[in-house]
Amino acid sequence: MKPLNTPPSFLLFLLNIYCPDNLLEEIEGDLIENYQFNLWQKGKFYASLLCALDVIRFFNPTTFKKSKSIKKANIYYTPFNPVIMWKNYFTIARRNLWRQKENSLINLFGLITGLIAFILIGLFAFDEFQFDKFHTNGDRVVRIVTEGAGANSAGSWAGTSPAIGPSLQQEFPEVGDHLRMYRISQKQLFNFEGQTFLETGGYFAEANIFDFFDIPFISGNPNTALTERDKVVISDNLARKYFGSEEATGKVIKIGRTDIVVSGVFEELSSHFHLDFDFLLPFQNLMDQVSDERMNSWVWQDFNTYLLLNDTESIYSLETKLLGHIEKYAHPQTLEMGFSYYVHLQPVRKIHLHSSHLQNDHAQRGNYGYLIGLLWVGLFILMIACINFINLSTAKAVKRTKEVGIRKVVGAQKRELINQFLVEAGLTVTISMIVACIAVVIILPYLNEFTGKSIAFNPFDDPRILIVLMALTSITILLSGVYPAFVLSGLSSAGHKVQSLLKPESKGEFLRKGLVVSQFALSILLIIGVLVVYQQVRYLNHTDLGFNKEQLVHFPLKGSTFNNFTTTKEEFLKIGGIESASICFGIPGDIIAGDQVIIPFPERRTLPSRIFAVDHDYVETMGFEVIAGRGFSEDFSTDKSHAFVINETAVVNLELGNSPEDAIGKDLEWQMWSENDTLKKGKVIGVVKDFHYASLHEKIQTTVMHIDPSSCWKMVARISSSDMPNVIDKMTETWDQFNTGYPLDYQFVDASFGAMYEEERKLSTLLGIFTLLAIAIASIGIFGLSAFSVQQRYSEIGIRKVLGASVVDIIQLLSKEYLILILIALAIATPVGWYVMKNWLQDFSYRITLDIWTFLFAGAVTLIIAGLTVSYQNIRAALMNPVNAIRDD
Template identity: 40%
Template structure:
């Protein structure tokens, strides 16, 4: 019996190839999209879950109060770890991290020299907080000695091969370290990128500065004792700062931020708005949105499958009548239809697994992940797909099977089409489904258009400086740092080089903030600013515009030690009134160094530059101060002519080799650096276009099924109208009018939702577009046009059939 059911099912599938293809393709596409999104969401949710006792680990972050309330910083003062460990008995352990930056990333073993990023200075308690797995060595005392270093497995492999490197020497920026451990290559789901870790003691930081509450460059983690309440600890920490710390600080040193404890498991997905965060950032909003989209696509694909199956089953009414006449029972007929739909579902799910396996590698490349899809090693996923096959197959087949198997043979054989019964009672459900489908489609079209406009704005906005043909790279080696002026002069002689600047804080760099003491309302007050340590050609090289005053000059020896240039935002923040009134104002900066940790640099403002975006457009422009300070110089910017850039680059490399032959040059172009800032937006744009296409295709399948069903039900009406003189356009309009109305309703629902969602998304950007009204018009027109074209096929097909064929059974 089952073999017979399968044979009949197969014949029906082959007989109606086009219809079967649409049905299978729609469900397969929906399942594929759901699987791919599900794998991505699952991967995002796994970050830090492997860390033992991760539920007791928290990261300290601060949120600015007052005018800077939205600013959230994951880097905090080194004093937080000290206070939490000494004053809070519920704290089991604390640990601080300081990023090594590019000043400590040249690793050497023998003749092998490689620049390795993502190095960390960390307290010796690092592995007491994060119990990461070791391949060689052990966590115990791994960071106790100032000259110890722990490597990631792939870094150890590059330098030492497959041998155990524990006890071997490795140079980091010419300083010798001893390898004490190697971490396993299982940290892809850790929120911090780690290639090597050296003790914080190796940084040799001034002790006085380590006790400063204003130096906020440390990433601090807290491990609470079992049973400790994080909310209570957080409240105690906030009160401690108000009651114990603030009274000890001077007026200009008062803290303007509130500390919070962030659970470790939230560090990856809930830190997208954090400033200066070195972690691997995800976005919980995107994860939730993708999950909702996946659920909608799967649900809609399933309903479409039911719609198409129902529409097709209407043509089999006579088959049912004949089967019942020769003795088939209602249960046998139901089993026949259920077998057919389960077979179709099985084919769809198998096709979806194949598509998922094929699309996962490019998705991994696109998202920079290493997701796997192995059903043999994932019994839960295999079981879920099996359950999906059975449930969708039974649900899709049960409805038409129940209705058709209940027909009376006399009525069925008398009429070729059933025009009454349960099929007509759920019209609101079918129409509601079309509204939901096209509302989702219109919503995604609007979102895709708005994201496209914002991304274009990010890439093309005038940043206030010329970023084209500017090559920049960090200086390497003691010789280059000592002879930076000679190095710069020789770079200037390279054919094609227009200008060269050496300094700290070029646009696109992650520049730490600092304090500047300025006259405010008759008294000197400290303001938070971004310090850019520049040379005499910084403004010329970047093409900055002076609003008033003058540039730094080599002819004026006083400029090196007693001159400052500020931006327009600083003029407003400092309360100077106009740029002209800022000229000549006296300001002070605290100079931190090993020899004199709290000396003051006092000077006057000699110029004001037009605001320029040295950070991404996520961040609002902040007060910036430019000053000559050679002790901080570490990066070179070279402005080149537009032609023969290749030969100019080779000339720069030759000069580099002369001053730093032992270190390879690592360079980028400034425009590439800025484009890299918006990679996540570029990827979001691509994903939205893909999901928009999928949603539209699935919606069209549903509309196609409903249009086919409507045309089938009204075959005789159409035949009568044609006999009475109705033309094709009239028939097409008759069948299309109702469905186009549904699309209009869908657009009306989608418009306000899309506006709210996009408005909230744009709030993340300090500089953003206004939501364009034409995007709503374009989305509505596109959806209506797509719907009309989908319906027209069935409508024209029904309108062009010879009316005699529809009326001859009467």
């Protein structure tokens, strides 16, 4: 027999490594046979090459040693009794948890706080998404919102004109019905048998409001409740206030000077309803007070208009059709007034979260952007906690090689080891989840108080919550348990153990560092967020408004105080603490009239403007700084009828000149409110420095002040005394002397400004709390890690000390790596934080500029906190007696 030509032996050896034994013989045989054939046909080189390619291709799942099908064929493999094994997993998991107390505490603390934060934020977000879901017709109800068009009317607002609703219903068959509501902004005096109170929160509403929204009645008939003008529907709250336990429906109550019949009482409104009111008056009542001409206006943008569509699909097609309709009917009227607008249809379920850009909106609004931001923060915190678990488990892997080795020797398969480590993660996460749930139950009332919500949390009551909690538990177990389980189960019994002892920096080191970097990047991001929000809120509250908002009090004039306001003012000025006072309409932080002014020369133009109706003392009382010309003065008789004071912005917008001085003496005209068709003609006598009359979200616009006693119905007073309660007492006394029948209804200007930034203030508080949590969890994580790495390098440190390294050297050695990680984190977080916060600041017309110090400060804070945590371990290690470390080796 001729000696056989076989393929290169290393190829067969290679095949030997990965090919399962039961298949090896036939595959080898085939390869050799093929090789003979190719050798004879194509030569040695080519045959070897083809053989090599074949060998490589046999490296595939069906012909690979560890493939599942092969394992099944292995007669030595019998699965363990699963019940016993699972019991064993739990025993081991419990013992491990108990033995590594420090480690377990770090994990538990992190996961518990992470889960608490996440659950609370989740509950809050879920609640926010529930708004207006309960209306039967909710999917067909839309609100009309207006978007200004053109340079002079930028911005969006929630108000619409009274004409649009009926007009659309008539024109478009898709519109089934329309509902107009008008908010009663003035407080109404209710009087029932001597009990009198000022009530806010009322609307004029059309009778079909109960078809649009589900408002359950306690008594009365919703179908007829608002059909006639002398009826009122009140809340259960009001009914009990005035009538006690008596039946309210049918009673006659005095509102203002009119007797009105209570036609129905509705239950407390759902906390998920975007509207909030205590009483509803029939729309007919309003129509009787206003001329028909005004009710057909397309300009008067003070109504909330809702449409009930015939089907849910027509929203978007209808919106497009509306464009032409608005241009045809609205624009002729509005362009005459110097502005124009288009409208959008807003599904009622989106009103709550998607209206934060709207002005003039009385709905209960959330902020979608803030909500999403908060959800991200919750996720970040949970992730930081999961990373702690991953890092600590994999770092301790080396310690558990013996355990894994023994398990493998007695026959554990990889699958079982993975199960075991997943059980350990599962136990930790489940314990954390239970504790977190208990904590949430305790914390929730505080959150409710803070947010003004009434969120309930009872997993046993609400199966949805239970399901979500279980899903959250599973996800957290997977997030934190899967990777360590694979690393730990992959430890080999003999070979790798030696390796890992020689080289303590195991394979997971790079990933671990990466995770630490991401933890700190997230923490730094949160710190940057908090710093910027805090600075902006501070800026909002402390920025120079152009006048001193402290010690300013204002109140509306009623009855006799209104009729003789000169006397009223004199009486109030007699009070010791009042420095000056002014009768006016238009107080910063309060309602400001939007109107327009006319520039007669060189060509006649009408431009939008804020109009302040004031008296001679207004500029002085408010403390505006006059930068050109003069304020109003009694010395000039023409000031009352022919003078205007404007702000700096007006000089630019009205194109009155390059400097404030240029504007003095320019002509200005204004359409009188009190007498139709009468123009007030006058000249600019002074320019004041720009002052903020509204929140800093809004830009300062053209502002014109003039003396117009007929439009003034408020009084503003500057208090000089520091004893505010005393002055208020005296003011109440003075007020009562006038016998108006109304109580004194006063407000502080600084409080109104403070209330404008409530949302931002809450955001900064929440962010602050969550950031603290995030940093705490991340720090305690690296505390654990550094403890571990010190332990690993114990002998090394000992030897270094013996060789003469100083304490400082050792600390430097140990701290350096964390320093680098945090610097990397800072480098990642800075651009992201800059981008995110820049976007957030776009919301404000007046805002801080981001400066490098914020970012450096955030980095420094993190470095210091992390440095302190790490150095506790490091200093302890550096100070040890080297003998202790080396003696054992």
